[in-house]
Structure formats: C-alpha cells, structure tokens
Amino acid sequence: MSYKQEKFHNYYKNWIKVYKEGAVRPITLKKYKLTQMWIEKLIPDLEVWQLSRIKYQEILNKYSETHERQTTMDFHHQLKGAILDAVDDGLISIDPTRKAIIKGKSPKHKKIKYLNQFQLQNLIMNLKLDSNINGYWLILLIAKTGIRFSEALALTPKDFDFAKQSININKTWDYKDTNNFSQTKNASSNRSVKIDWQTSTQFAGLIKDLPENKPIFVNGKVYNSTINEILRRVCIKARIPVISIHGLRHTHAS
Incomplete structure (x- = not known):
C-alpha cells in the first residue's frame, strides 16, 4: 500500500x-x-x-x-x-486548504474579560494578605503584573530582583501533568517584568527565608480551578463582576 x-x-x-x-x-x-x-x-x-x-x-x-x-x-x-x-511529497495533487472558509457556531454568552481600575482596587482590598504565602498573594501578583498563571507558579525567590523592582520570567510550572518546571510558551516569553515598590516590599518580606530555587506558590498539586474559586469568592465579597485568573491578565493590559 x-x-x-x-x-x-x-x-x-x-x-x-x-x-x-x-x-x-x-x-x-x-x-x-x-x-x-x-x-x-x-x-x-x-x-x-x-x-x-x-x-x-x-x-x-x-x-x-x-x-x-x-x-x-x-x-x-x-x-x-x-x-x-x-x-x-506528492501525496495530494493540489492544496485542499486553499481558500477554506472558516465557520463556527454562535459563541456562548461571554464572561467579563477584565475589570476596570476601580473594580481592581476593590478586588485587591478584599484579598486576605497575611504573613504567609497563599493563593491571595498569587492573585495579587498576577493582577499587578499580568503574568500567566503557569509563570507565576514557577517563580522562585531567585527570580525576584528587589533592587530593580522586577521579576525574571524564564520558566513555567506544568501544573496539569508533570507538576514540575517547564519551558515558557516561546522565546519572547522570557522577560523581565516590573513590579511596583509596594509589591516589591511586600514580597521581599514574604520570601526572605524561603529556599531560593523552590517555587514560592507550590506546595503539592496545584489546580487552576482552586485559584479561580478563591478569586470568585473575593469578587463576590468585593461586589464586582466575577472574573477568572486568566482575566486578570486582560485587566492588567487594559
């Protein structure tokens, strides 16, 4: 054959x-x-x-x-x-994909993709930010920087440069399969991201005694749904539209 x-x-x-x-x-x-x-x-x-x-x-x-x-x-x-x-390779005589028409069913009702600045401040005010690293701190950092969920999970103390008020994004955390470090989405995803002085000061105190090469937000298996549920409860408490952790990236970009 x-x-x-x-x-x-x-x-x-x-x-x-x-x-x-x-x-x-x-x-x-x-x-x-x-x-x-x-x-x-x-x-x-x-x-x-x-x-x-x-x-x-x-x-x-x-x-x-x-x-x-x-x-x-x-x-x-x-x-x-x-x-x-x-x-x-000569297996097909002409390109079947040429001038293909892309269709699709009507999209579902779209959820809110981002918050305005007033809503974002309300969200941050309702985060339970205590002296230990938790999901609320993860939400804060994504809201302030716009980094991806997997990028935030991969952050170690070594990735923070408090003198320059920045974090170094050079890896991700594969929370779906291996529960270990993985590469970033592409080469351009390796970057330095600025953080404001308040966030820099807060994290400097939070991570000062943590192992420099271990992810600060990972302690066992991590589920995106768990963080989204925490975020959902905070949004309800703050009386703002419920948004996903991915939506915080849109909020930062807006």
Whole structure:
C-alpha cells in the first residue's frame, strides 16, 4: 500500500509523531492529538489522496457544527501543516486548504474579560494578605503584573530582583501533568517584568527565608480551578463582576 492510500487519520498521527513530538510543549502536543482524534471520528475511511478542497471544506463544516469559529480556526491551522507536507511529497495533487472558509457556531454568552481600575482596587482590598504565602498573594501578583498563571507558579525567590523592582520570567510550572518546571510558551516569553515598590516590599518580606530555587506558590498539586474559586469568592465579597485568573491578565493590559 502506498502512502497515498493510507488513511488520512493514520498519516496525520504519524506526522505528529515525526514532526511534533519533542518539538512542541506538552500542552500543544495534546491539542494536535485531540485534532487527530477528531479527524479519525469525522473521516475514518478517507485516504490521503482523496482529500480534495470540497472534502476538506466538508470536514471543517462538520467540525464547526459543534465548535465556535476560533476553535474551528485552530483546528484548521493544526491540520494545514500536515496537509501541505503531503502536497509537497506528492501525496495530494493540489492544496485542499486553499481558500477554506472558516465557520463556527454562535459563541456562548461571554464572561467579563477584565475589570476596570476601580473594580481592581476593590478586588485587591478584599484579598486576605497575611504573613504567609497563599493563593491571595498569587492573585495579587498576577493582577499587578499580568503574568500567566503557569509563570507565576514557577517563580522562585531567585527570580525576584528587589533592587530593580522586577521579576525574571524564564520558566513555567506544568501544573496539569508533570507538576514540575517547564519551558515558557516561546522565546519572547522570557522577560523581565516590573513590579511596583509596594509589591516589591511586600514580597521581599514574604520570601526572605524561603529556599531560593523552590517555587514560592507550590506546595503539592496545584489546580487552576482552586485559584479561580478563591478569586470568585473575593469578587463576590468585593461586589464586582466575577472574573477568572486568566482575566486578570486582560485587566492588567487594559
């Protein structure tokens, strides 16, 4: 059997193994494998050579029936790389992805993405900031800096430069799988982030006796949902819109 006659979902599975395993972050690899599961479900019998523009559009249309447009766009982008390689290798005669139309179901009611400055101050005033590191301090730091949740979890005392009032972002914490340090999203994610003098002073006192290479916010397994629940209760207490920990990044950017 030639590669042309191979089932497309098998071709894509092997493409992931050859080109993506060990080359992308674990969370990105999971997304590729989820896409592979979907195409196995949508086109279990389609052979590589049978992938025409019309057939590809039908696949996108079917996927879009249960997914919003942005998710369908991501699905399309994850398939496109493998398909273009198949075209380059002569397995498909023309590019089936050319002029593809991206559709999607109507988005759900969108939650509040960010707080205004008055709401943010109310949030900070209602954080239970005691003398020990806890989830409230994590929320404060993300609110003040706009760093990612995984970046905040990876911070160690060594990453704080109180003389320059900054923190060094050079790694993340893989709280979903390995519960250990991991690389940042991309090279540009390695950066120095300024913190205000008050936050700098507060954290200088908090972490002065902690091991310099151990993450300050991690003590066992960490769940994003746990921090979001703490944040939800604070928002309710502060009488402001409930926002997610990810939403604090938008708040900082606003």
